[in-house]
Amino acid sequence: MAPLLLALAAASLAWPCAAAPSGNRFSEARVARWAAAALRHVAAAQCPERGGLLPRPQCQRLARLSQGPGPAVYVSEPARPGHKVRALLPDGWGDRPGAPPFVAGRNQSGSPLRPTGAPSAQDAILVLDPTPGANFGHPLLLFYVDFHVSPRRCRSRDSLYVGGYECLIPAQRSRCENQLKRRPGRGKGRSQRSAGRIRREEPPVGLCEIHFLPMVVVAQDPKHLQRLNCVDLRGYSPCPEPLPLASSSSTAAYCELNKNTRRCHRQQLPLYKSCRMYQTCDHAVLIAGGWQEQVTYPRHAQNLLLFYQMLRRNGFRQEHIKAFFASEGQASVTVEMGDVHPATEKLAIRSHLALVCRSLHCADSLVLYLNSPAASDGTMLLWDANRNGIADPKERYPISELLADLESCNARRVLLFLDQSYPGPLTKKLRASRRHPNMVLIRSTTTTTATTTASGGSAFAEFWAGLQPDQCLLQHLLPVGPWSAVFGSGTPAQLLNVSLAGAPCHSVPPLGEEERQRRYQGCQNLPTMLWIVAVQTATQDPLKPLPAARAKRSQAKLETGSRDLKTLFRVYEN
Structure with a gap:
């Protein structure tokens, strides 16, 4: 009996939950110890050029962080003894660096195949957000926490031992491009002669950073509830406040245009009112919001409202501004904007764009404002309607589909305002396209991620919110500097030498306000x-x-x- 009591006492001392608080959260001291160890690990890694947990500029900034608030800290809730948690990402799941890469394939419909195995399960999940004010996606630090791991075993796995038989394992995205892949193109790199010509190869490109907060679920939980929560720690950034729900009821069931059931109680988008014969109008499509309730903040609603007010001031009619924001339960901006549709209606978005672009003389100026979370390849995430944490085809809007919807658009001009992360892929494809001769992309050039201002809104949205009806787009764009315009192949730069409604900038004599409203703003009757x-x-x-x-x-x-x-x-x- 005595040996059994001694064994139980030793087990209780080694059990890491002895330091756990009462309730459903880990103690702040314990989480702070994990976060400090993770930051030391990033600083000790000396920020490699490629293959690190973060891009080198952000890694160096985080390693030099000595004053001011640190990153925002997220940690999973403690699971029951014997239960494990898993981290699900919209574009895959996390894996340990150096694990065998997943070779992406495609099925018959062209959609990427998903891995058949299940993500690994751990005792806890730790996430550090170095830039909590930036739009998702942007690089994050994700660590797995394993309990009951000896120091020797933890260090043999290239992980970080934090004491108390706890081991931190850095994670990277499993479904990503091979870090050793070399792609032909311009830039620095070694040259090779192939077929009598000199071909330059780019250095290796690492796209394995984690860009979104994972959905952490308990492996034995059939409901798959989110177990990842933000923690307010001293010395770290405060937790962002999500946008409160407009109603206490749960989000409405997922409803698409190809379904006709009792659950589709909401009226669909009235597309037939968008285009009328013998009339041309200015149209706008606004897509904003987060990917889930946890990453949908009041600034998303503020950005949408700022851009909507600017459009109304420039003569756009309310019925010709179609806004798609988050889910039905979070459309609190409807109080000031009228009818706002949930971003779950992807088919409605594409059908409306197709109607406006394929109808003759329907649109004079077609304005698109995109403020949704974006992946590193430019794909927009609309909303996790089925709450599984993975971006299904109906929940994401790739660049290829967006350009296909705007291809050879019959509008006089298509102005695309991109207020989201990673605008590079869309910029590259638009410059090489010959099927978008009237399209202009307006984006930020300062960073790869769209940041917020001190007032909580987007700097991009606040800048364009000041556009006046008599201002020329080119004059408003050039003096500032951090914004740039990207034209398609063969697109004339004169598309920006007008106002947002298409009025000329330098007419002689100058246009009066009444004449501008009558001839250019809103709608005009055509012969x-x-x-x-x-x-x-x-x-x-x-x-x-x-x-x-x-x-x-x-x-x-x-x-x-x-x-x-x-x-x-x-x-x-x-």
Whole structure:
């Protein structure tokens, strides 16, 4: 009996939960010890050029952090004895550095295949957010915490021993590009001769950083509730406050346009009111919000409201501004903006863009404002409707789909305001595209992530909120510096030499306010001849020859119509 009592006493001393607080959280001292050890680990790693837990500039800034608040700290709730937790990421799950990479494949529909195995389970999850004021995604530090691990075993796994038989294991994204991959392109790197030409290869590119807060679930919990919470620690950044729900009820069930059930109680987007015959209008589509309730903050609603107010001041009608924000339970901005649709309606977003772009003379200025979380490849995350923590095809909006929806758009000009992280992939594809001759991308050039100001809003949204109806886009853009415009291949720069509603900037004599509102802002009635000629051009089959007599009559009508059309265009332009 005595040996058994001694064994139980030794086990109780080694049990790490002895320091755990009462309730469902770890003690602040324990979490602070983990966070301090993680920061020391980042500083001791000397911030490698590639392959680290963070990009080198952010790693160096975090390693030099001696004054001011540190990163925001997130930790999972303690699980029951014998239970483990798992971290699920929207674009995969975390893995240990140096683990065998997952070779991404594609199925018959072209969607990426997901790993068949399950993510590894640990005792606790620790996440450090170095830039809590930036939009998601941006690089984060994720550590697995294992209990009952001896110092020798912890160090043999290239992990960090923090005492008390606790081991911190750094994690990286498992579904990412191979860090040793070399891609042809410009830049520094060694040269090789291939087929008689010199080919330069880029240095290795590491895209394995974790960019989103994971959804931490208990492996034995069938409900898969979020167990990751922010902790306010002394010396670290305060926890951000999520946007409160507009109603106490749970989020409405996921409803798409291809479903017709009792759960789809909400009226769908009235697309038929967007375009009318013999009328052209200014249209706008706003997509904002977070990926989940935990990462949807009041600043997202503030950015959306600022941009909406700017559009209304520039003459955009309320019924022609379609806003898609978070989920139904978080659309608190509807009090000031009217009808705001949830971002879960991806098909409604794409259908509306297709209607505006494919209809003749429907849109004069088409404005898009994007403030959703973005992955490193530019994919927008709309909303985790099924709450599984993984971005399914209906919950993400890739760049390829966005450019396909705006391809050869019939609008006079398409202005895309990008207020989110990682604008580089969209910039690269737009510059190489020849199918977007009237599209301009306006983005930030300061950092890779969109940051917030002292007032809590986005610096990008606050800057463009000051655009006045008589201001030229080019004049408002150039004097500041941190914003830039990206044009598609063959796109004229004159698209920015107008106001947001399309009014000329340097007309002689200058336009008055009443004339600007009547001729350019809101909606204008178009001559009937524009529609007749446009319909004839769209419906005529160029491969089918006309009879001789009919061809003569059609030629005469077109010649007469072209002369009248030139006159009408001249009047309409001036």
